[in-house]
Amino acid sequence: MATGKHSQAMFFQVRAGLSVKNKLLQSALQKAKPLFVGKRAKGVAGLADDGLDFELLRSTCENIRNRVLTDLDVWLDIFEQRAKASGAEVLWARDGEEICDLVIDVARRHGVSKAVKSKSMLSEEAHLNEALMAAGIQPVETDLGEYIVQLAGETPSHIIAPAIHKNIGQVEALFAKEHGRPLQARTSADIPAMAREARQVLRQHFLSAEMGISGANFLIAETGSAALVTNEGNGRMVTTLPKVHVVITGIEKIVPTLEDFATLMRLLPRSATGQTISNYVSLLTGTKQPGDSEGPEKTVFILVDNGRAALLGSAYQDMLRCIRCGACMNHCPVYFSLGGHAYGWVYPGPMGSVLTPLLTGIENALDLPHASTGCNQCGSVCPVRIPLPELMHRLREEQVERHLQPWSQRLALTAWAWLASNPVLYRWTMRRAARYLNWLADDSGRIRIFGLAPGWTAGRDLTPPAGKTFHELYAARKRA
């Protein structure tokens, strides 16, 4: 299991409170939400134009992922054989520390002083950039969002839109400082110019880096390839220009065949950005061969467990189907009230509320499984039908089983359940409660401060009951 040492998930409640009050963050999130939701809805509706049915396709994708998980060891074996046959090296990492050790070892073997990176959430799990810097290797993030986040000294706040929490003014300030130029007034019309500016800076890094580090959206067992789904083109640079290419990815990312990959691609871009297909889809197999015009001389796959294998065969196995599209967080009312940083670890939103406790320890993320209204907007858009609310619920049950919930909460719940099991006493108590709540109301007929549930009245009034319970009134009516 991954350690929880870098996780801030135990401070969710505090971080959430700060996020809610952060006006810049809130306005950035409110701009992004309708875009994500609207584009995905359009993308999914567009399936019909290709004669495809979303629900049917979801089932197919779910089955592909389930088939892999049933025999994960076998598919990994096949992948390793095929990848090696194509000239790649395949290494295995148990946790983040081992990822760092392996990458640094490969870098040292090949005299690497600079590594350009395409998006890799696994490298976030490992805190790879810090480890590389400590080893004297300069990591340069090249995905535009990741680049912004790296300049800011932050972590991504969304798995596919890492800098979603930043507005254009904040990005301009970072660019002006990093690129050594005066600050300019910017509007959204300047976004292409700003992207060009970043591109010019990054181009130099692409040409001078000796190592490229990427993740992989999928590993294809039958060909031993990594599949990369990107929009900015930086992924191609990272994986082809430097002489060494390191792919870091989780062991669950395997799919059996190219055809399975093609099927999943029907839903991945549509679920993520609403695109029918991403701007770039790369299949990377082996090393540069004689006659090839480009490609790395050395390809290394680092396949990572970091707590995943333990989920196989567990009540949480469904989570391993995840293809990291981000649709769950894009449709989550809680995520879009907070942004990703409140969640305290690598993965935010509903998938993070399940993965963070599972990968870093249930006891290290007690709030996250409760950070849900149970609305199931996530579950209803997930392209591989992960029952996210059910998994959060299972985590809550495990908290109870392991006595991880506060004793006060347990006591209150037990007392309430006992009361609800005794109708006579329950009726009596409710009658008193109705009168008490009625009495609490102020002159305007509202309860504005309610000590028993201060969280409620902090933001809302409570309309008190009229004074008598339904059952009381109903009994009186029957007698009459």
Added chain:
Amino acid sequence: MRLALYVTCLVDLMRPSVGFATLRLLEAAGCEVVVPADQTCCGQPAWSAGNRALAADLAKKAIAELEGYDYVVIPSGSCTDQIRNVYPQLLADDAAWGPRARALAERTYELTSFLVDVLHFATPPAEFAGSVTYHDSCKGLRALNIKQQPRELLLKVKGLSLQEMPDCEECCGFGGAFSVRFGDVSTQIVDRKCESIATVGATAVVGGDLGCLMNIEGRLRRRGDETTRVLHIAEVLAGGGN
């Protein structure tokens, strides 16, 4: 047809008028309605907290009280989901209670779904002068597929016009204990709901779950909206005040 009305603990304590409206409506539809006297709470708060044992105790209590009727009708999608979908899962491994849970689940309906899908009832007795906008509560919509039923019924109310708000399927941020435990996050979510409601400027926002309605009403009032009425659909359909 003899049916049990399960009013829910929230209606019992906070808004009995919803219970009486449901009763009138079901009687207007020609049902013989019984209100089982010992009903308390379906146990959803225990279930949501992750406490299976307490949830199972309350599930058994409710099953014993409610299984002797042709149908059980509940003016709440959330509590209906608990009985229809959770009870069978909660008691699946219990040889005695599992089958009883499944049998009850099949006969348990949310109010609007019962009126439309089972009774094909099309003549709500009420009149309503004004426009309403309907908030789809999450459990009703996503766990029970309730979408058209309330709209069908509302459109048959004399004088009523229905104005859909943007994002009517978006969660209001209630989530039971969530709204107390993460009050500030919940407030942030319900703020967006209030803004959606404001864009249509309806006389009333209507829903099928009192929890969501208390949340929405509480936030509307705190934001200074004293005029938009917040009504349970049973109150609109039954008409006639309390």
